[in-house]
Amino acid sequence: MTVTEAVHTRAHIDLAERARQVLPGGATHASRSYDPRIYVARSSGSRKWLIDGTELIDYTMGHGALLLGHAHPAIVTAVQEQVARGTHYGAAHPLEVEWAELITALVPSADKVRFTASGTEAVMLALRVARAATGRDRILKLQEHFHGWSDAVSPFLDRDGRTRTPAGVPAALGLLTTVVRTDDPADLEAALAGGDVAAVIMEASGAHYGQLPLDPSFIAAARAASTATGTVLIFDEVVTGFRVAPGGMQSVLGITPDISVLGKVMAGGLPSGAVAGRGALLELLATTIAHPGTFNANPLSAVAGIATLRLVADGAPQRTADAYATSLAAEWTGALAAAGIPGTIRRLSSILHIFLGEPSAQARIANAMRAEGVDILNTSAFCSSVHTIADLEQSVAAFARAIVVASSPT
Template identity: 45%
Template structure:
């Protein structure tokens, strides 16, 4: 971190000595001392000891209002009592049967009942596995080999999805990826209608992958009209429309973004919430596509089925947590509450920015919020800023020092957000949590201004 952040960093070090000690140990065990890239921060991440509802506590006893939300997995908050009880009961019955079991059937029935585009579902162990399986299904079903992806959208870390997320926007391979793999992806800009139409004018496109809420749950928004146009173009082209609802599934609404937007994709990839916050993912969609995983259907069609093993597919403990979580989402206003909280948070954070004359803005949809840090020093009104009015690369560009300093300052004030920076709300966040967050955000901005952060500019 630069010298301008030294006071914030010094106070952070003073407040988190236990995390510092654990990080020293972790550096002797893990690359960069972390087990997930998003946990990288300077000088070191916090180490959490326990969490409940919308709050978590680190090893130094510091309490935080949490907007990282288990990377989006915890719509109901941490340690929801019903979900915890269900998982604990399942754990006592056994963690891995190497056999089919009733909870996986109940879980699958819930997915089909709630998700408009689901006729069949196959469980995986993660979201990355889900997008990989969906890709293989699309290529087998269409007989085509290329996919269209949107720059800045995240679909996991496997080889077909690495270029164009945070780098290599020209489609060239990232380290460790074969050029022959990277060249099978056609990258497009979400705000380039001509480019999208040209990409889908080809006859070798198996599928279009995108996050329907926009890259990183709306950091890079996609106009709803673009979603409807993609549905029309893919149907005309004979390619598949694949919604990556790993974050948005069961979060935007009980039926995901596809229910909220009224657009039915051919396949949907799921994780995070679909497993109740435990490890797990899924591919759901049209029966004729998922029949490529079916022994009888493939034999009847005279084709080789797609092989798909997976020791933890439909794991009984994940299934128990998932069944309970999906039941609560389906039968309560959990999604609406999280969405309303985020809407209030965005509005009130922007009021803070406007009041202090800061040329940033807080934007997002559904239960997400993102900090636009205005890298080009545009003259904007935080209250009326339209993220679709600026290029997507500008939305994704975050001055590293300012972004890190904001997160550290908020941690000092008892709030944890994601490092992009932004966050997700849950049904567990209360009005008191929102009020405390607004006050913490105001004080955090004051900290950044006091230290002369160059990107904390006047509106």
């Protein structure tokens, strides 16, 4: 059965109707609220299967968390063994120590680590540490850069360059968050010059894991200006950490932040986040900042994280995923040219970003790809170390058809 047929079966329609009764918009995540909705029953390696058994090639890869693919045997075994030994001890345990040791060994900024339950929480904690360390209230973020959904990082610039906050976030919080554009480091330097900013937070890959690349000279300027003004420099490596290299984007750039925010790959597909930074900053969590959190360093996430970090520490899975993504980018670029459809494919390591020239085509590409049996995350494709030549061939054929469908007038 094709995906288009599968989403019109009675079982799928009934599930979507039940979802609408109990879930707002029938969904649990802004990026999963497209229609027609797909319902996944299981996943393995590079593939996932809908409730009726229809198979898709997956490039959402757990929103980027699954560098090693779905249900990697080492992670499955580690989690199965741990679940029987207990999922929450309400006490310190050896796994959190080993997990933190692996992170400090790999991530340049990481002298010490504090675990959280998600990337969003880790961002909140990093900002709290920076504010406590500096005694300053304001933070600075870059336009379009995404750091989860907490209030402090949600302000943005409107078309007229005014700071706005989204629905549900008080406008007053916009006064504490300065948003700067990324075309000229002088703007950032000027915003820091007063010495009243606690932290600069950025995706060192550029916004949305490399969709809008950031000039390395901008990042170097941010590092220098932060140091000169006593501002804490935070790299949000929730997506890039362990994926673009064992040491993350900071090791690729050769620029070390004061604090890194981690998530996704660090826990092998289970929920977690972490703040990993300079010892003097993180030690504030032992003295002046109380940080609870029921699921911090929970044993299940810990064993999945340990299994993953051991496997990715030498960089081999990243190289495999990067090579696959390089081939896929070349093929998809060729397909655009062959079809005469304006667009480009941008690649950051194992992540591809699709840009179609026509806004309507760009808006339709994910649905068109799903209809062809290939699931992408909005307009991005996360490749893994387990995607195969068969996946590549099918994904190229699917893309060639999907771009025509997405570009056709409705």
